[in-house]
Amino acid sequence: MFNNKTRNQHYVSQVEQKLNCIDPSIDKKKRRIYEFESLNRDTQEYKICVEDGVKIEKNLTFNDLYSLEIFDDGTRDNFEKYFCKLEEKIEELTKEVLASEQLDKEILLTLFNAKLMNVIRNPYCILSTINTYFNLCNYTPLDQNLAHYFEKIDTLKVPESVLSEFSINQIQFTKWLKIIFYMVVPIRLSNGNYLNFAPEIIKNIFNPENICIGIHLATHDKEVCLLSDRGHVDWSAALQGDGFGYEFNLTKNAFIHFIFIENNLDNLSKFMHIPADILATMKNRGVNKIESFSLRINKFVNDDEVFKSYNSRVMYQCHNYFYAADKNFLK
Template identity: 25%
Template sequence: MNQGTLTPSSLGAIIRNGGILPLFCIQRPDVTSLDDFINPTANQHFVSRSEQRLNSCSKDTKSKKAEIYRFSIVDSKKPIIRLEGKTQIWRNLGFQDLFTFMRTGEKDRLNFERLFEPHEAPYPEHVSSLLAMINEVRGRLDKQPKIHLKDLEGFDFERFLGHVKFIYTYKTMNWLRNPYKIKEVLKRFDTFLDHSLDKPGAHSLYLALAKKNSSEEAYICKTYGVSSKEYQQWIRLLLLFLYVDRYDDESQLDGFINEFFIAPEFSTTIFVAVFDERCALLTDTGVVKDSGNGPLTYMNVSKNCIVALEHAFVDITLDRVIREYGFDESVREQIRTRIATGVNAVLTVNSYELLGGYNNICVKAAALEVFCATPDVHGVQVLKSEQERK
């Protein structure tokens, strides 16, 4: 069955038509469909090691001992942070069996590793290709403060957009799977809780969560301040977004993201900023979600590159364009046709005022900590660690 894409309208249709089943409709399937999801990984990252390595302070960022500077939040409003020294990436931004459905043996468990991999594994390559494309064109800026990439002669905008979409999808997955965001995610998708895709493997994993180690679950819930019910609803919601089997071309998450780019009520702008001397923060919430003229996401792509992606509501953009250019209301629909589903991208280089603003936003949005490739953070007050004060 074609599952369609996971949007408020299309997911509702899938539920009505049987593509997604509520809890009381689920039948117990053949458990052999679970074999592909057995994995020994216990230390499960909600911000991948690959992403953290792109922000590492180590010379060899691919080393098992690669490190990143860690800062605790002292005052999120001012903002002020405290340097806590370096931490090894392999143990950072992860939690024991956070994404485990159930144990299947002494070392093995059913978990999300196979479902995360399609987004995690290619991430560094997409980032590398995106940065290479930016480096090729940044010399054309000359004395211009910014450049519109879609209008740039010889620039492969569709390829660029493909990389951005992949990165955006991965970052959205990070937001969905971030344990500090459990309550926020559940509230955002409350209509879709306690449902499963109408697929045998998805059913099996859904039901397997009932056999999760109770003490393991209790420790997770205590750490992140959620109830057992909230935790299980969150895991099953992740399953709804990310489950794929051998017959699927994409997950519901892929379709959900793509819908923002083709929905007629939105136009999209991608703001790319790169820096030569200073570094961007990586927040423990993975990304920063906000709203401007529509949904807005701030993303750390690497220590020297950030992207802000905004899906602006067309009606808001229309009002601004008509007001600024003095157009008559009679041409509103013509302008709408030109704006709807449009995608534009703007590149800036070494705008440190912009970097300072982004770092401020990261501190304000963090749950407990932020991370960086350097001990000094542009635009943010950094206090010395207790060890340094001694």
């Protein structure tokens, strides 16, 4: 699974760029997307990089970013096949979420898994990824075959130019690759079963007993939404209590917004109005969380303000560049 010839390795998949490209009907190698460089995120100044767009085949990619070893025959060991297993589902899952009248939890979780991987494998999110998943850096697979590949991470010598590009050091790069390894590679346990860390983590996140979840889906018939070079918008800083949030571009005309809030009364009272007397009564009765918190999607259709706000957040949080299917967009 590790060995292939892929040198040009995307950190935002081609399929997601295709869903935002100028003309998805043309040949894969000719598809383009408009690229904009952020000049001042506070004043939202930007410029278009190439008037007729850039080819997605070579866009949002870096040579051998995830390669563990490169061989004389031109092959290399990397995570590309594991990434592809997630990516190949994105377009169909996106269509199902957009077309569905009722939420299918498994479809949503699988889509969230693929989208979250864009955050974890994004080189401009390395430090935040380490801060979130640092515990995964401290293990070595018991399976000897997997350990053979895992141990290659410690022998990598990353060029200073690469470390400088992402504002990190060698130790941080090593930790990052170890996290990616555990997030995408099924780990064989001592009992012979396999564990997929990412789906297990996501199941815990989507457990309504522990986490209250808010999901908003925005679509528009005319306006386009932007795609960030970071692969997402982080909502965590805007939340006052114990919570975190992500926004993901789905297509050129749709994005999805997730908020996850720890399900305890003191924390929830920071996000929603719970009258003091009711709060006190619930605590006196030993109730410390909301028991029946349903999982549902709130939909926004053709709401210019919602699209404008989202695009502004992409422009503010992108590393250097953002992308769109049109030169004109709400901001």
